[in-house]
Amino acid sequence: MEALPELRVLVLKSNKFDGNMSLPSRSNLPFPKLQVLDISENEFVGSLPQRYFKSFRAMMDVKENQIYRGYDDFGGYLEMRITLKGLDQLLTRLLEAFTTIDLSSNNFSGSIPDSIGNLNSLRYLNLSHNNLMGHIPASLGNISVLESLDLSSNKLDGGIPSELTSLTFLEKLNLSMNNLVGQIPQSTQFSTFENDSYVGNLRLCGFPLTRKCNEKNGQRMQPEEEDDEDDEYGFIDGFGWRSVVMGYGSGIIVGIGIGCCIIRFGRPRWLVEFFFGVGYIYKKKKTRKRATPTQRRT
Structure with a gap:
């Protein structure tokens, strides 16, 4: 399929395909016009296909004033069902500015390459439910038109890059169920995200979480064991078992x-x-x- 230079949509979701997508090939510039890549809910392994991120020309430097490619037979009568911002949607037209990558629910491992930041015209990115490790690359802040970012249910560690605060079009953010640490960046856009965007990261602190940060190093002020105990035995609105025991006594x-x-x-x-x-x-x-x-x- 890499030899199909006009391919614009590739949807292989919900199958049992496996294999390693990072193996070398004979194509120097695979999928130059690809706008939609959805291989979610399969069994692909290995690292993320970095060589694809470097060759997706249709996801780089797309002119925002050219919204429609035209009412050709392909763009005008296309029907595809994909997941956007956590919801299944049926699209009947492919806009030139519409770009998405969904590699979720596979067995990808390794780190997220910095080269993904080259896709500065990418709108939707979903890498959730894999085995990805390492830090969240700061280069994601280069994707200025990104509207949805889902990195949940991986093994990512380190802090949340402050560069993500420049994503002013970001409407959906899910970093839950990882091993992230430190203070959540503060910005006008980040203030719109709720607790469910960060749940499962026991060492994160700051708004909108109730865990406060130490002003010196941005780490939590309370020990991890104490927070875990409060989460397990706590009640609504912050009334824990200690308050109940004191009241009864x-x-x-x-x-x-x-x-x-x-x-x-x-x-x-x-x-x-x-x-x-x-x-x-x-x-x-x-x-x-x-x-x-x-x-x-x-």
């Missing part, structure tokens, strides 16, 4: 004190009669009178 002490006062002084009357029966106060007074010795008249 205080309540027991106050309750015992009130009970002693009621038994000793017999007040309030209605509460005493409720627990000890009607006439308890009078019996108590009568008992006291009998116990008082009578005085003889002189």
